[in-house]
Amino acid sequence: MKYEPSLLEIVLTKLVFVLYGRSVYKIFSNRLPINGTESVLDFGSGMGTVGFYVAQKLKKGHLTCFDVSKRWMSVCRKTLRKYRNVSFLQSDFLALINDSFDVIFCHFVLHDIPKSELENIIPVLASSLKLGASFVFREPIKETIKLFEIKSLIEKNGLSLKESRITDVPLMGNALESVYIKK
Numbered sequence: 748m749k750y751e752p753s754l755l756e757i758v759l760t761k762l763v764f765v766l767y768g769r770s771v772y773k774i775f776s777n778r779l780p781i782n783g784t785e786s787v788l789d790f791g792s793g794m795g796t797v798g799f800y801v802a803q804k805l806k807k808g809h810l811t812c813f814d815v816s817k818r819w820m821s822v823c824r825k826t827l828r829k830y831r832n833v834s835f836l837q838s839d840f841l842a843l844i845n846d847s848f849d850v851i852f853c854h855f856v857l858h859d860i861p862k863s864e865l866e867n868i869i870p871v872l873a874s875s876l877k878l879g880a881s882f883v884f885r886e887p888i889k890e891t892i893k894l895f896e897i898k899s900l901i902e903k904n905g906l907s908l909k910e911s912r913i914t915d916v917p918l919m920g921n922a923l924e925s926v927y928i929k930k
């Protein structure tokens with residue numbers, strides 16, 4: 748689904764990032780299975796809210812930010828301009844990825860993508876992980892049916908659930924956070 752944010756949406760997201768960056772995005776980044784050397788993909792990076800904190804942790808690693816939106820990608824480049832260990836990819840999904848990642852994360856992305864698209868996206872993401880690598884998502888708990896579809900697709904593509912938790916995210920409500928491992 749091609750989608751570009753309005754200027755108002757960008758301004759509001761920047762405001763949330765400034766006011767709630769630590770309590771929403773940093774906390775999530777702290778729970779990612781990262782020790783600093785990994786190759787990490789932020790799928791649906793938006794303006795780089797989580798990426799901003801992840802890039803700081805990857806002292807000897809690399810972060811790839813991917814988004815379908817040109818406008819978000821342009822803001823993301825600005826958010827992360829001080830980091831040298833980040834690359835930016837904006838494209839229709841199927842043009843992506845022949846790399847292999849140690850960690851792929853999706854933060855409030857998958858619940859908005861139609862099932863027919865997820866059926867293409869999740870297999871590509873799963874095949875872009877190294878063996879033993881982690882796939883992490885955080886999505887709103889109220890999207891019950893969508894979460895069921897997401898979990899089924901992830902498991903169908905060779906990933907096993909390692910851990911799950913429900914977190915109360917400021918402004919965004921309860922969210923399901925799950926970590927899967929590629930076997």
Ligand SMILES: C[S@@+](CC[C@H](N)C(=O)[O-])C[C@H]1O[C@@H](n2cnc3c(N)ncnc32)[C@H](O)[C@@H]1O
Pocket residue numbers: 748750790791792793794795796797813814815816819840853854855856859860864
């Ligand atoms: C709600 S925003 C979340 C952005 C960021 N992860 C965050 O938490 O601040 C959803 C993002 O997913 C992106 N997105 C939606 N569909 C996508 C797709 N098929 N492929 C890649 N990115 C997509 C949107 O452009 C948007 O930047």
